[in-house]
Amino acid sequence: MTAAPRLASAQLQEPRPRWSRGAIAATTAATVAFIVLAVLAHLHPMLPGDLPITRAVQEVRSPWFQWLLRPFNLLGFPPLVDVIYGGVTILVFLRGARWAAASCAFGGLGSAALNFLTKALVDRPRPPAELVHVERIVTSPTFPAGHVLNFTAFAGFLAYLAWIGLAPSWRRTALVTMLAVMIALMGLARIDSGEHWTSDVFGGYLLGSLWLAATIQFYRWGEQRFVRRSASGVPPPSGRSRAR
Secondary structure: OOHHHHHHHHHHOOOOOOOOHHHHHHHHHHHHHHHHHHHHHHHOOOOOOHHHHHHHHHOOOOHHHHHHHHHHHHHOOOOHHHHHHHHHHHHHHHOOOHHHHHHHHHHHHHHHHHHHHHHHHHOOOOOOOOOOOOOOOOOOOOOOOHHHHHHHHHHHHHHHHHHHHOOOOHHHHHHHHHHHHHHHHHHHHHHHOOOOOHHHHHHHHHHHHHHHHHHHHHHHHHHHHHHHHHOOOOOOOOOOOOOO
């Protein structure tokens, strides 16, 4: 009569998963790389490789190439970015995944705050129109690429939710692959627009990945602390997320 409650209690008190050594090493390396790149960006308006890469990308003038990249450049500017990110968060909430929706908001708002703070600290000027074609004049500092930072954190977290929340299938693989390709195209789009150097984009990927890791930890912490403990004393099956 008491075995089941004791088992449930023991499972509920199970400590939250810890990072593996590989994850810690990768996070440390990304953090060091970002700090070094941020210092270099603060000291130098342009790094070696920035100009030739931008010019090489901008030389591709095929209509299909521009058609592919243009939506990504538009996506990161308000009010469109607020509508899309907010709408996706609301959809996740309406599907009953309230903590996943809260984590989406955490990821989106946190990445925006990090972008604002880092830009102010590094204070790097935008690529000049005298050197490259600049699609839109933006007055804010250029490092890191905010579109890339925000999209890496937000879309990356959606890919994480899909990977742990869906059963293994070609649909799950296709969805995660599509999100990964979109993240890659966002960086290419920002270089093609002339609004960021390649080093800005790389900085956006690094900081976005770090914030993605923080968002995942925030989600897992909440799942362990709130979601599982609210399930009438019975934890969900191990190995399957409650993100759906």
